[in-house]
Amino acid sequence: MADRLAIDVSDHGQTSALVYRASDQNRVKATLVLAHGAGAGQDSRFITRFAEGLASRGVDVLTFNFLYAEQRRRVPDRPEKLEACYRSAISASRSYGPFRGNAMFIGGKSMGGRIATHLAAADTDAAANGINGLVLLGYPLHPPGKPDQLRAAHLVKIRVPMLFVQGSRDPFGTSAELQPVVDRLKADVTLYVIENGDHSLVPPKGGPRSVDQVYSDVQDTIVRWLVR
Numbered sequence: 001m002a003d004r005l006a007i008d009v010s011d012h013g014q015t016s017a018l019v020y021r022a023s024d025q026n027r028v029k030a031t032l033v034l035a036h037g038a039g040a041g042q043d044s045r046f047i048t049r050f051a052e053g054l055a056s057r058g059v060d061v062l063t064f065n066f067l068y069a070e071q072r073r074r075v076p077d078r079p080e081k082l083e084a085c086y087r088s089a090i091s092a093s094r095s096y097g098p099f100r101g102n103a104m105f106i107g108g109k110s111m112g113g114r115i116a117t118h119l120a121a122a123d124t125d126a127a128a129n130g131i132n133g134l135v136l137l138g139y140p141l142h143p144p145g146k147p148d149q150l151r152a153a154h155l156v157k158i159r160v161p162m163l164f165v166q167g168s169r170d171p172f173g174t175s176a177e178l179q180p181v182v183d184r185l186k187a188d189v190t191l192y193v194i195e196n197g198d199h200s201l202v203p204p205k206g207g208p209r210s211v212d213q214v215y216s217d218v219q220d221t222i223v224r225w226l227v228r
Contacts, residue, residue: 141173
């Protein structure tokens with residue numbers, strides 16, 4: 001059962017967060033701040049499944065709503081407002097008593113992960129400031145059908161480790177499209193490919209693996225990467 005927190009976002013208002021405490025049996029002393037994508041908030045099935053699955057594997061997780069989602073608006077806020085909200089969520093996770101002393105990781109699904117990368121790119125010494133790495137689930141490399149509009153120029157500024165989990169048929173950027181971008185980065189980067197996965201890492205129906213199997217495998221991979 002997740003606990004709900006209220007987060008003040010500087011001059012922009014207040015949003016809500018959910019904290020998922022790690023199972024005590026296999027706790028790894030790591031926190032992941034997991035942000036949602038553009039189309040659904042922290043209560044989406046994808047985010048809750050990953051938060052619950054990671055917590056059961058020993059990772060403390062904090063999810064939150066960007067302000068537009070909290071206010072039930074459909075269109076995402078401007079980048080600076082999204083970033084302010086994410087910074088406030090990181091601050092809240094650091095001050096949450098049961099999470100203190102944990103290694104800190106940030107990331108998210110699609111847009112949420114992209115905003116995390118902007119924060120890490122803007123912080124020239126993210127590691128010294130307590131960010132140990134990024135977990136990016138379905139990175140939105142470009143808008144669908146517009147492969148020339150890459151959202152990758154800032155990634156070269158990131159120095160902390162990154163885990164990209166990318167579907168091989170993601171319309172926002174396949175794993176094959178992402179590979180040459182990853183190859184140019186200076187950070188320690190892992191690209192984990194979901195064969196035939198879409199933007200939500202979902203495989204085709206009738207394939208050799210179910211979505212439950214894929215998500216379980218991805219969650220195991222994330223925990224191994226965090227521990228490493």
